[in-house]
Every structure is written in structure tokens, then in C-alpha cells.
Amino acid sequence: MTKACPLGRTGFTVRAELARHTRTTQTIVVLTCAALLPVLLVIAFTVASSRAQPIFGDIEQLATASGGNFVVFVLFASCRIGMPVVVALFFGTAIASEAAWRTLGYLLAIPVPRHRLLRVKACAAWIRSATVFVVLGLSAVLAGCVVFGTGPAVTPDGESVSFGHCLLLAAQTIGYELVHLVWVGTAALVVGVSTDRAVIAWAVPLAASNVSQILDDLPVAEPVRQFLPSHFGFAWLDLAGTDPEWTNVSSGALSALLYGTVLYQLALHRFERRDISW
Numbered sequence: 001m002t003k004a005c006p007l008g009r010t011g012f013t014v015r016a017e018l019a020r021h022t023r024t025t026q027t028i029v030v031l032t033c034a035a036l037l038p039v040l041l042v043i044a045f046t047v048a049s050s051r052a053q054p055i056f057g058d059i060e061q062l063a064t065a066s067g068g069n070f071v072v073f074v075l076f077a078s079c080r081i082g083m084p085v086v087v088a089l090f091f092g093t094a095i096a097s098e099a100a101w102r103t104l105g106y107l108l109a110i111p112v113p114r115h116r117l118l119r120v121k122a123c124a125a126w127i128r129s130a131t132v133f134v135v136l137g138l139s140a141v142l143a144g145c146v147v148f149g150t151g152p153a154v155t156p157d158g159e160s161v162s163f164g165h166c167l168l169l170a171a172q173t174i175g176y177e178l179v180h181l182v183w184v185g186t187a188a189l190v191v192g193v194s195t196d197r198a199v200i201a202w203a204v205p206l207a208a209s210n211v212s213q214i215l216d217d218l219p220v221a222e223p224v225r226q227f228l229p230s231h232f233g234f235a236w237l238d239l240a241g242t243d244p245e246w247t248n249v250s251s252g253a254l255s256a257l258l259y260g261t262v263l264y265q266l267a268l269h270r271f272e273r274r275d276i277s278w
Contacts, residue, residue, distance in 0.1 A: 067144030068153030068166025074140040092188035092202030094121035099196035186263035
């Protein structure tokens with residue numbers, strides 16, 4: 001009697017896919033970088049504060065005002081490049097790496113339907129991204145509390161908010177970015193199902209994200225800028241004050257989900273029609 005393949009229709013699950021990536025070099029390196037980044041920033045600010053002339057100027061004073069300020073600064077700095085890199089990397093290499101290793105054909109021959117394969121890969125990439133973001137946030141909280149304390153934080157507008165409010169803002173920021181960056185992830189899927197070069201699969205959507213951010217910084221009419229997928233990338237800052245504003249956050253989430261839906265369908269359409277080589 002032939003033994004059923006463990007990666008059959010019932011075996012190829014998000015849990016199984018996550019287990020495959022638990023000890024991969026990619027996962028270990030990214031998680032390590034996420035954990036170390038706040039520590040390195042603390043060291044940089046500590047060294048800078050020991051100098052007579054501040055190296056980082058006003059940014060240093062704001063970021064080191066309290067542990068809460070530091071947490072928000074780390075997330076703000078990561079939203080520009082770090083978080084998009086993680087999402088583009090995990091989503092872009094999900095299919096492209098399998099194609100490069102010549103294992104994609106074997107997965108499809110098990111058989112695993114292509115729509116299921118893409119869905120499982122996308123869900124696993126999203127969960128891995130969420131894990132990295134949480135590790136980054138927890139590391140920032142721990143480093144910020146130890147070095148800068150848990151006193152009230154100061155917003156750029158001069159408002160004073162509690163440390164608990166900063167923790168809530170950090171959680172909201174991570175949750176919002178996981179939704180907002182769906183468009184980057186699905187764009188990476190579109191490229192990833194079209195190539196077997198993993199570098200291209202994550203570099204192209206990352207470049208698209210950077211171009212969108214640059215265009216958004218240009219003096220373009222506001223109605224035009226609102227259609228850029230990265231326009232609402234920092235909408236979570238509207239929640240920083242004592243009177244949070246949810247309009248841009250809601251618009252950003254809706255925009256990301258619309259872009260993500262269209263791009264995911266495009267990736268699925270391309271993947272189902274792709275000729276897979278062994």
C-alpha cells in the first residue's frame with residue numbers, strides 16, 4: 001500500500017508552511033535584525049548624548065524623551081523602509097524561491113491546487129511579517145523602558161501622553177502597517193509568480209513602494225496623491241495625540257485592501273496560467 005504524501009491536499013496548510021520557515025536562514029536573519037535594531041539605536045543615541053554637540057539634533061531630543069517616545073520613533077523609522085522590506089521579502093520569495101529551487105513543480109504535482117498554494121504562501125508570509133513587526137515592537141519597548149524610563153511621552157505637537165498610550169499606539173501602528181502593506185505584499189506576489197529570481201521578486205515591489213513615497217512627497221495635487229498606494233503610510237500618526245483622528249486610518253486601510261485585492265487576483269491569474277518548469 002502506498003503511503004499518502006504529507007503535503008497532499010490536507011497536509012499543505014499554513015501551519016505546515018510556517019513550520020518549514022521556522023529555522024530558515026531568511027527567518028533567523030530577519031528576526032535577529034528586528035530584535036537588534038532598537039538596541040543599536042539605543043547605543044547610537046547614548047553615544048550621541050555623551051557629546052557636547054548632539055549628532056541627531058531635535059530628533060535625538062524627541063526620541064529619547066522617554067521610553068514611549070523611543071518606541072514610537074523606532075516604528076516611525078521602520079515604516080519608511082524596514083517594514084516594506086520585510087513584507088516584500090517574505091511575499092516575493094514565497095513562490096519565486098520554490099521556482100528557483102525547482103520544488104514548485106513537485107508541490108503542484110502532489111497535487112496542491114494553485115489557488116490553494118498561493119493562498120497558503122500568502123497567509124504564511126503575512127504571519128511571518130506580523131511576527132517580525134511584533135518582535136521589533138517588543139524589543140523597542142524593552143530597550144526604551146530600560147534606558148529612557150516609562151515617564152510621559154511628548155508628541156511633536158508638544159502634547160504630553162502617558163506611557164500606556166504609547167504602548168497602545170505601538171499596537172495600533174503594527175496592526176495598521178500589517179494592513180497598509182498588504183499592497184506591497186500582493187505586488188510582490190505578482191512579481192514572484194512571474195519569475196524564478198527571488199531578488200527580483202522582492203526588489204521590484206520595494207522599488208515601487210519607494211517610488212510611490214517619493215511621488216507622494218512631491219507637490220502634486222492632493223486628489224492625485226490620494227490614489228498613490230503609499231499615501232496613507234503614516235496615517236497612524238493621527239492616533240498619537242490625546243484626541244485621535246481615524247479618518248485617514250480608515251481611508252488608508254480601505255485603499256490598501258482595494259489595491260491588495262486587485263493585485264492578489266492578478267497574481268492568481270498569472271500563477272494559474274504560468275508554465276512551471278521542473
